[in-house]
Amino acid sequence: MMNIKRVISTIEKNYILSNLKKGERIDGRDLWEYRDWTVKNDVIASAEGSAEVTLGETKMITGLKYDVGTPFPDLPSEGVCTFMAELLPLASPLFERGPPGDQSIELARVVDRGIRHADCVQTKKLCIKENEAVYILFVDIYVINYSGNLIDAGGVSALTTLLSSHIPEGKWVDGKVEWTGKYLTGKTIVNELPMVITYGKIGDIIFLDPSLPEELACDGKISISVTENKITSIQKSGYATFSIEEIEMLSKKSMEIGNMVKKELNLEQYRPK
Amino acid sequence: MPLIIKDEYPEKLFREDGKRLDGRDKHELRPIKMEVGVLENADGSAYLEWGNNKIYAAVYGPREVHPHHLAKPDRGILRVFYRMSTFSVFERKRPAPGRREKEISMVIKDCLKPVLFLELYPGTSFEVFINVMDADGGTRCACTTVAALALADAGIPMRSLVSAVAMGKIDGELITDLSGIEDKAGEADLPCAMTWFNEEMSLLQFDGSMDLKEFSESLVLAKDALTKIHEIQLETLKKKYIEIQEESKGGENVK
Numbered sequence: 340m341m342n343i344k345r346v347i348s349t350i351e352k353n354y355i356l357s358n359l360k361k362g363e364r365i366d367g368r369d370l371w372e373y374r375d376w377t378v379k380n381d382v383i384a385s386a387e388g389s390a391e392v393t394l395g396e397t398k399m400i401t402g403l404k405y406d407v408g409t410p411f412p413d414l415p416s417e418g419v420c421t422f423m424a425e426l427l428p429l430a431s432p433l434f435e436r437g438p439p440g441d442q443s444i445e446l447a448r449v450v451d452r453g454i455r456h457a458d459c460v461q462t463k464k465l466c467i468k469e470n471e472a473v474y475i476l477f478v479d480i481y482v483i484n485y486s487g488n489l490i491d492a493g494g495v496s497a498l499t500t501l502l503s504s505h506i507p508e509g510k511w512v513d514g515k516v517e518w519t520g521k522y523l524t525g526k527t528i529v530n531e532l533p534m535v536i537t538y539g540k541i542g543d544i545i546f547l548d549p550s551l552p553e554e555l556a557c558d559g560k561i562s563i564s565v566t567e568n569k570i571t572s573i574q575k576s577g578y579a580t581f582s583i584e585e586i587e588m589l590s591k592k593s594m595e596i597g598n599m600v601k602k603e604l605n606l607e608q609y610r611p612k
Numbered sequence: 613m614p615l616i617i618k619d620e621y622p623e624k625l626f627r628e629d630g631k632r633l634d635g636r637d638k639h640e641l642r643p644i645k646m647e648v649g650v651l652e653n654a655d656g657s658a659y660l661e662w663g664n665n666k667i668y669a670a671v672y673g674p675r676e677v678h679p680h681h682l683a684k685p686d687r688g689i690l691r692v693f694y695r696m697s698t699f700s701v702f703e704r705k706r707p708a709p710g711r712r713e714k715e716i717s718m719v720i721k722d723c724l725k726p727v728l729f730l731e732l733y734p735g736t737s738f739e740v741f742i743n744v745m746d747a748d749g750g751t752r753c754a755c756t757t758v759a760a761l762a763l764a765d766a767g768i769p770m771r772s773l774v775s776a777v778a779m780g781k782i783d784g785e786l787i788t789d790l791s792g793i794e795d796k797a798g799e800a801d802l803p804c805a806m807t808w809f810n811e812e813m814s815l816l817q818f819d820g821s822m823d824l825k826e827f828s829e830s831l832v833l834a835k836d837a838l839t840k841i842h843e844i845q846l847e848t849l850k851k852k853y854i855e856i857q858e859e860s861k862g863g864e865n866v867k
Contacts, residue, residue, distance in 0.1 A: 385701055400745055429743060430651070
């Protein structure tokens with residue numbers, strides 16, 4: 340049981356800072372080290388794709404549901420993929436009930452943008468009939484336990500969910516959708532695997548994967564989404580400022596770390612053969 | 613917009629060998645797995661897998677009441693929030709809580725209240741958050757069972773545990789522990805919960821049709837099933853302390 344408050348005590352903040360100055364973290368990690376990851380796919384029988392991801396004590400379950408709808412007029416032959424995040428009040432005393440707040444909208448938006456701009460979801464494959472019927476995918480992230488850095492965990496869980504998806508394949512017959520009995524899977528609808536990597540900043544010290552006390556103590560965070568060799572989205576939050584050199588250094592580091600984590604978690608194993 | 617595949621019900625709910633569609637006997641429970649202390653941040657928490665149901669429950673309290681006007685000067689208040697995830701059901705559920713979720717929250721709250729000593733905690737609230745991640749029939753009973761476990765895990769004084777099960781009737785036969793499909797296609801659904809300090813029913817709802825004989829027979833059968841569920845709950849709570857005991861014996865530091 341942890342005693343979490345909205346405000347972190349000055350003494351704890353100073354302790355975190357003095358440790359960081361020595362290049363150490365309060366949980367014994369290196370500045371550029373993630374907490375332990377675990378990834379499980381297909382955990383929800385009712386969903387058409389799902390994943391359970393933990394990063395340290397942070398835990399979330401993501402599920403995919405689909406619907407068939409009419410496409411947007413400007414993109415008549417492309418399906419739609421939407422992301423939602425819910426910070427359940429059971430996950431932390433910091434979370435309250437009610438409509439989604441800033442933090443949950445930011446989580447969903449950052450995960451969405453990282454994936455949207457990376458040639459990840461093949462929206463053209465999600466079209467059943469141009470102008471008439473396309474798939475609408477709902478990727479919903481539920482945070483079960485909050486212990487810092489929801490964005491990175493959210494990125495991996497959304498990706499694993501999409502990779503392990505199995506959506507009934509439909510075809511257009513005489514003005515309506517008929518089910519072929521086959522499934523669209525992560526093999527067809529997912530291409531690139533973008534990773535989102537978050538850094539915290541206190542003073543002029545930058546570190547990877549802020550844990551909850553670090554998140555509460557830090558001046559700001561930056562999340563960088565990368566594919567193998569491209570940046571796909573960046574989000575800076577909090578009141579910290581980053582120099583141009585720092586941003587360049589972090590962009591480069593993000594690709595290294597992204598490729599490393601992708602390999603370590605072996606995300607490709609969740610893609611059906 | 614229509615979904616491609618329709619949620620269809622079979623005509624018969626018993627197989628030719630007399631067993632139910634999922635291979636159970638008439639009064640056999642689905643496999644149940646419980647765990648307590650699963651969420652670090654909560655004062656008490658529990659996880660339950662009951663067949664295909666997957667449910668998390670967390671308890672926060674006693675703590676300050678928000679909004680403040682709900683606080684009672686002479687006793688604490690219990691608030692229960694039953695919520696389903698969007699992907700827990702066949703057709704995606706809208707994220708905002710609906711009327712069904714609000715009603716079930718209230719029913720579970722009224723069911724759990726008798727076992728708590730709320731008069732000992734004036735001006736505070738106990739909040740129970742229950743989240744159904746995957747649903748397959750009998751979620752209100754499963755949620756009541758797991759909520760009682762989470763309250764016990766939080767160390768809140770209780771008169772006893774509460775266990776719940778859904779009884780029912782399919783193809784003219786009485787059965788125990790309805791699955792999702794049996795609930796939708798069956799003839800009757802009777803969720804009930806027992807508070808063990810007085811062995812009385814604390815949650816009782818009924819939908820469908822049964823004659824008086826069937827009804828009283830159901831209640832007797834329910835008690836057998838509830839006794840089994842209660843055993844599992846007690847085992848789960850004891851297991852946590854046995855584990856702590858063994859850890860400390862081994863000379864390792866207790867968390």
